[in-house]
Amino acid sequence: MSKGNSFSITDRIKSFRYAFAGLKTLFIEEHNARIHLISALVAITLGFVFKISPNEWIFLVVVIGLVFLCEAFNTALEALCDYVQPEKHPQIKKVKDLAAAAVLISALSALITGIIIFAPKFISVCTNN
Secondary structure, eight states: OOGGGSOOHHHHHHHHHHHHHHHHHHHHHOHHHHHHHHHHHHHHHHHHHTTOOHHHHHHHHHHHHHHHHHHHHHHHHHHHHHHHOOSOOHHHHHHHHHHHHHHHHHHHHHHHHHHHHHHHHHHHHHTTO
């Protein structure tokens, strides 16, 4: 087996470092990622407060992960587009707009999921049921 295909603990640890560097970049440089982080922390806190079911936790975790996934890909695509084509270009705009749309779709899905999970719990608390 050649060195390029062999398993290396050191290389695996480095790959995690790169991933954490990407997370750091995402949250330091992207304002929207910080807004999503605050929203996720609020949703997680509400999950504990309302003692949501395991299935509700699964949905919550999946949609939170989806939002961060889309935000990370959007940020990566924007950085690549800016590197490849620093000047305004209609095709680059289209790529950036589509990536931003993916973030919006995932955020709206997360919002709707949050409403489905938490609205009945808020209503129950407000009506003392």
